[in-house]
Amino acid sequence: xxxxxxxxxxxxxxxxxxxxxxxxxxxxxxxxxxxxxxxxxxxxxxxxxxxxxxxxxxxxxxxxxxxxxxxxxxxxxxxxxxxxxxxxxxxxxxxxxxxxxxxxxxxxxxxxxxxxxxxxxxxxxxxxxxxxxxxxxxxxxxxxxxxxxxxxxxxxxxxxxxxxxxxxxxxxxxxxxxxxxxxxxxxxxxxxxxxxxxxxxxxxxxxxxxxxxxxxxxxxxxxxxxxxxxxxxxxxxxxxxxxxxxxxxxxxxxxxxxxxxxxxxxxxxxxxxxxxxxxxxxxxxxxxxxxxxxxxxxxxxxxxxxxxxxxxxxxxxxxxxxxxxxxxxxxxxxxxxxxxxxxxxxxxxxxxxxxxxxxxxxxxx
Amino acid sequence: xxxxxxxxxxxxxxxxxxxxxxxxxxxxxxxxxxxxxxxxxxxxxxxxxxxxxxxxxxxxxxxxxxxxxxxxxxxxxxxxxxxxxxxxxxxxxxx
Ligand SMILES: [Zn+2]
Numbered sequence: 001x002x003x004x005x006x007x008x009x010x011x012x013x014x015x016x017x018x019x020x021x022x023x024x025x026x027x028x029x030x031x032x033x034x035x036x037x038x039x040x041x042x043x044x045x046x047x048x049x050x051x052x053x054x055x056x057x058x059x060x061x062x063x064x065x066x067x068x069x070x071x072x073x074x075x076x077x078x079x080x081x082x083x084x085x086x087x088x089x090x091x092x093x094x095x096x097x098x099x100x101x102x103x104x105x106x107x108x109x110x111x112x113x114x115x116x117x118x119x120x121x122x123x124x125x126x127x128x129x130x131x132x133x134x135x136x137x138x139x140x141x142x143x144x145x146x147x148x149x150x151x152x153x154x155x156x157x158x159x160x161x162x163x164x165x166x167x168x169x170x171x172x173x174x175x176x177x178x179x180x181x182x183x184x185x186x187x188x189x190x191x192x193x194x195x196x197x198x199x200x201x202x203x204x205x206x207x208x209x210x211x212x213x214x215x216x217x218x219x220x221x222x223x224x225x226x227x228x229x230x231x232x233x234x235x236x237x238x239x240x241x242x243x244x245x246x247x248x249x250x251x252x253x254x255x256x257x258x259x260x261x262x263x264x265x266x267x268x269x270x271x272x273x274x275x276x277x278x279x280x281x282x283x284x285x286x287x288x289x290x291x292x293x294x295x296x297x298x299x300x301x302x303x304x305x306x307x308x309x310x311x312x313x314x315x316x317x318x319x320x321x322x323x324x325x326x327x328x329x330x331x332x333x334x335x336x337x338x339x340x341x342x343x344x345x346x347x348x349x350x351x352x353x354x355x356x357x358x359x360x361x362x363x364x365x
Numbered sequence: 366x367x368x369x370x371x372x373x374x375x376x377x378x379x380x381x382x383x384x385x386x387x388x389x390x391x392x393x394x395x396x397x398x399x400x401x402x403x404x405x406x407x408x409x410x411x412x413x414x415x416x417x418x419x420x421x422x423x424x425x426x427x428x429x430x431x432x433x434x435x436x437x438x439x440x441x442x443x444x445x446x447x448x449x450x451x452x453x454x455x456x457x458x459x460x
Contacts, residue, residue: 004372004375007375008374008375008378011378187428188429188431189409189426189451190432190450190451190452198432198450201432201433202449205416206414206416206432206433206447206449236431236432236433237431237432237433237434322453323409323451323452323453324450324451324452324453325452325453325455326452326453326454326455328452329412329450329452332450363431363432363451364431364432364433365431365432365433365434
């Protein structure tokens, strides 16, 4: 009878039909899965572009330090040198086993790089290792994301695809930080994780090490306000973290536990609400290794009842891998003051204290 | 009278459609409205410090430098200048 009447009833029928489809079928989830998978795929392409870019940079760096056939060296590294974690349902000497496996892997990586890089100094060798590890990490990340995406699409697992879409922006941030770190490693610029070695270097007044405590880990001896200070840090300026736990163990054994305090300085992951470069202190070993180095510190400290202090500079994961920012540099200055304060207040005059600058010493001699 | 009532039903449908559209676009509008300060320039700088006096200055990073490297002598007392730190200086601009 009326035109608008008819249109309205059509619309109402359509509305009911649509609401039925939306509520009682899987169609919306399927549509969403398509949307989310294309969202993931776009970011995955960006990540693969990033990986290709990092590869190019790695190859350019390797040929600049005199490696012949750098792309072959890179291909030979990626996908190899994995580490199978030791059995953990039988925890007896798990740390010993893990430590052994880590050293074995490290040793074979070192040999691999050494064969292609015959006559170069150690700091270049360490940097080449790090560059290879970065490319390899990016490759693994991209393979994992592609794996979950394809698995989700294959079995129509829309929850998996959506989860991936929810998490991928965070993954992209970390991947960008990894890719950025390759510039720092190849040109020898300190990264956020280098705050520990940076503070250690400030404490020793930029002097030269006394001797090497364990492979790639140096000992410095200085006197600060009539206190004997032993400073341990990885030997730079190549990309290197050293073996700080093992080094501390040896030092304390050498002095038969005659040490009043151990202070560890490291970068720590901040919470989103925290400011980058904030400094905090507490008890314990500030180190983020898979276990062996940290436990070595804890064991030797508790064995001789030496108080173990931790001073940390807070930063995001991306900042830890990117070249040092001004905020984090200022944090390092504050951490230096905090360490000095601990030495003055908690170590008596004439006493001995060990300070460990934990972290990657790239760009810090 | 009847026609008028149905017209208002149509109008209601239109309004509902408009509101739906608005909720879909709202996050985008909000993200555009709250524009953060963005980095316009990044520069690598290094802090050099005299080992004898308190002289300290910030200058442009030179390739090959690292923390702990001696890079010259102090303008005040000819003590050796050492690189204290290398960091990225970011110049930001608020839109
Ligand atoms: Zn001077």
